[in-house]
Amino acid sequence: MNNSPIGIYDSGFGGLSVWRELYRALPDESLIYLGDGKNCPYGGLSVQQIERFAIEAVEYLLERGCKMIVVACNTATAAAIATLRKRFSHIPIVGLEPAVKPACKLSKTGRVAVLATESSLRSEKFRRTMKLYSGDVEVVPVVGRGFVEAVEASQEQSEATRLLVANVIEPVIEQGVDVIVLGCTHYPFLRSVMRDVVGNRNVAIIDSGEAVGKRVQSLLERYDIRAEEEHEPSYEFLTFADEDYRERLRMKAFGEE
Ligand code: DGL
Numbered sequence: 001m002n003n004s005p006i007g008i009y010d011s012g013f014g015g016l017s018v019w020r021e022l023y024r025a026l027p028d029e030s031l032i033y034l035g036d037g038k039n040c041p042y043g044g045l046s047v048q049q050i051e052r053f054a055i056e057a058v059e060y061l062l063e064r065g066c067k068m069i070v071v072a073c074n075t076a077t078a079a080a081i082a083t084l085r086k087r088f089s090h091i092p093i094v095g096l097e098p099a100v101k102p103a104c105k106l107s108k109t110g111r112v113a114v115l116a117t118e119s120s121l122r123s124e125k126f127r128r129t130m131k132l133y134s135g136d137v138e139v140v141p142v143v144g145r146g147f148v149e150a151v152e153a154s155q156e157q158s159e160a161t162r163l164l165v166a167n168v169i170e171p172v173i174e175q176g177v178d179v180i181v182l183g184c185t186h187y188p189f190l191r192s193v194m195r196d197v198v199g200n201r202n203v204a205i206i207d208s209g210e211a212v213g214k215r216v217q218s219l220l221e222r223y224d225i226r227a228e229e230e231h232e233p234s235y236e237f238l239t240f241a242d243e244d245y246r247e248r249l250r251m252k253a254f255g256e257e
Pocket residue numbers: 010011012014015040041042043044072073074075076117120148183184185186
């Protein structure tokens with residue numbers, strides 16, 4: 001048993017989609033969320049830059065006594081997870097991967113799309129995941145250009161965002177894709193706009209939230225570091241940006257923004 005917090009890290013607001021999943025699935029666990037904010041978006045940065053930011057973020061969370069780290073960012077996972085695990089080998093570190101395997105199983109048309117950032121899609125890690133799980137299914141990589149910026153600006157419901165999303169996913173659906181994988185943790189915040197664009201066509205939209213929840217749960221068991229049942233959890237929000245950003249993180253986590 002261990003009542004220390006789980007640290008959750010993302011470039012900004014995106015990892016809050018994972019935070020919400022952990023908050024729901026692990027009600028006894030204290031959570032510390034770090035949304036970088038200062039260097040967001042990561043999607044167009046080099047591997048070296050992202051690695052540097054990720055190391056700084058994990059060090060910051062470990063200084064606050066975290067017992068486990070969840071890199072709730074596909075881009076940082078693709079660029080830095082191996083380095084992080086080598087450098088901080090004393091602590092379990094969970095990464096985010098696009099749900100290519102379940103998507104390929106689910107597809108009836110034999111064509112799925114993975115929506116992610118440019119950096120994630122050009123990574124070696126993404127190529128490996130695709131090769132490992134796609135089998136006969138064709139995986140179409142698609143950059144969600146502008147999506148992260150829309151979420152960071154809390155513009156999920158605006159007309160401009162609806163247009164942006166439609167321009168990206170319409171052509172994908174026209175290609176016969178019947179499963180869209182959200183391979184960036186910011187994108188689940190655009191799910192309702194995406195569902196609007198999809199309308200009554202038979203297209204599933206899936207993310208990795210639930211799988212991460214299960215993975216975290218199983219590692220807590222394996223390392224015997226679960227919080228006690230009567231433990232009163234705390235929820236803290238940190239950022240490298242400013243106080244206003246920190247408050248927005250807290251509000252978005254609890255669905256108040
Ligand atoms: N939320 C991040 C991801 O899952 C990255 C977004 C960004 O900073 O570009 O990929």
